[in-house]
Amino acid sequence: MHGEKPKPRLKKRHVICMASDFFYPNTGGVEEHIFNLSQCLIKKGHKVVVVTHSYGDRVGVRYLTSGLKIYYLPVTVMYAQCVLPTMICNIALIRYILIRESIEIVHAHSAFSVMGHEVSIIAKLMGLKTVFTDHSLFGFADTSAVLTNKYLQMCLCECDHCICVSHTGKENTVLRAKVRAHKVSVIPNAVDAHSFTPDPNQRDPNVVTIVVISRLVYRKGVDLMAAVIADMCPRYPNLRFIVGGDGPKMWLLQEIREKGFQHCVSLLGSLKHSQVRDVLVKGDIFLNTSLTEAYCMAIVEAASCGLKVVSTKVGGIPEVLPEEMIYLTEPNVNSLVAGIEKAMQDLKDGQFLCPYECNARIRNMYNWENISNRTEVVYNKILLNKNKSLGQQLRSYLTSGVWPFLLVISLMYLLLKLSEKIYKRDNIDIAKDYKYKE
CATH class of the missing domain: 3.40.50.2000 (Glycogen Phosphorylase B;)
Structure with a gap:
């Protein structure tokens, strides 16, 4: 009828x-x-x-x-x-x-x-x-x-x-x-953007803090990361690196740290997933040095917390974040250093998206409801x-x-x-x- x-x-x-x-x-x-x-x-x-x-x-x-x-x-x-x-x-x-x-x-x-x-x-x-x-x-x-x-x-x-x-x-x-x-x-x-929320008050305004959270294995580019730290720390006294994660390449970072960089490199070791957000919100910039990656969850979590992301341009990473939220570099030391310096300059000039706006955009782009x-x-x-x-x-x-x-x-x-x-x-x-x- x-x-x-x-x-x-x-x-x-x-x-x-x-x-x-x-x-x-x-x-x-x-x-x-x-x-x-x-x-x-x-x-x-x-x-x-x-x-x-x-x-x-x-x-x-x-x-x-x-x-x-x-x-x-x-x-x-x-x-x-x-x-x-x-x-x-x-x-x-x-x-x-x-x-x-x-x-x-x-x-x-x-x-x-x-x-x-x-x-x-x-x-x-x-x-x-x-x-x-x-x-x-x-x-x-x-x-x-x-x-x-x-x-x-x-x-x-x-x-x-x-x-x-x-x-x-x-x-x-x-x-x-x-x-x-x-x-x-x-x-x-x-990513659960409701869990990975920004908190700019946790940042140290007197220094620029770069956070790295990764398994310390070869394919994650730990050798590049160590070379970048050794290159930038002597030239930028106000630069601090916080590295979370563990793996067979940990010795390389420990060796770099013992060359007089104890004050600017903190090695946190293995982290529970519930602790990652509390580490991310302390940073201004997130660094990813992967040599191969299908999809990098870490950079999405960092962007959700409002950090500026500097990452190697490998695998599926260029598809993950819009260009205004990420600085893409080649997988070599010079390119990574240049990307970090550009991010630091933009940070100094105030040219960055509001952390809470970043969180809102990630919430719309990547949520489990849509994936399911x-x-x-x-x-x-x-x-x-x-x-x-x-x-x-x-x-x-x-x-x-x-x-x-x-x-x-x-x-x-x-x-x-x-x-x-x-x-x-x-x-x-x-x-x-x-x-x-x-």
Whole structure:
């Protein structure tokens, strides 16, 4: 009838498993991304569980904010917080979790995460949908990159959709993992601008304070950072550096500091994420010296706190902030020094955006509500994909050019069938979590 209004379409409620080696209590960009995205999805009515490996004594099932359920699997870490890629040893346990939680979509994070890839492959063999989010950029020449890229190519052959945090990251993933471009979306990271708020009163008006918060590893450009400190401190007596973070390159900064720069270089060591904002608000300028970066969360957090950002022009960084909020430089000492000097001059002349205006702009550009909405679109899209038979999946894996991998996939399929005989699906108690009842 013409007088009747059409009934509103009900939104699909998803049951999602976030899978990665990297999660709390470990800290970093991937861990923060998984946690915040999960919280937003739960608020929208979806059910989310996280599967990761054990961290010390943290084994079994735990709950975090908003009832986020975490499975810390009793799997030993082998290297850099990642488990050994056996592909078959955890099949029964992962299958049990996916069935018990009635999972529809597995969302794996980070190319380095072995567990994320394993859970995704098992999920595809069980007829579930899979999404993969890539958080990093990789090269193509060195041995490590070649092996990682080939492993990623094999694991993503059957992935329903990929997400990258920048357009540069998308190009990188399409090239190194040979994923079709139409199966890759760009959804950036976000920052809680309500937590990273400016406080100009915390700054020392008698000096110019440069803050660096980063893991002290080679790819973060610690060698450049040390050279910049050694170059600028003797020439600018009112310059102060505050460095937060830890890593194998810490010795380099300690060596620079011991050359008579104790008064102008403060090394804070490892910081909890809750402490980062209190350090940032003490600075006038934020320095990022990364040699490669898909999307730099640190510069967004610094801009949200009202700092002037000086950063190397690498990877996806030029896409992150508008030009009036960042000074982009080449990844060399002279260019970085020139960028810092320009920022110092603008600071002296009063040519800078109001810190609170910076915070408001970041709040509009990068917020988790928007990120979760865009991720929901991906989930809705992949649910329309048809499931493939084992033969069709094997043909897809064959495109990677690694024939022995077909034997691994076949063995995984047989072990899944064996698990079905031993632990029948009907005998697995489905989780009854009152928060998720419809």
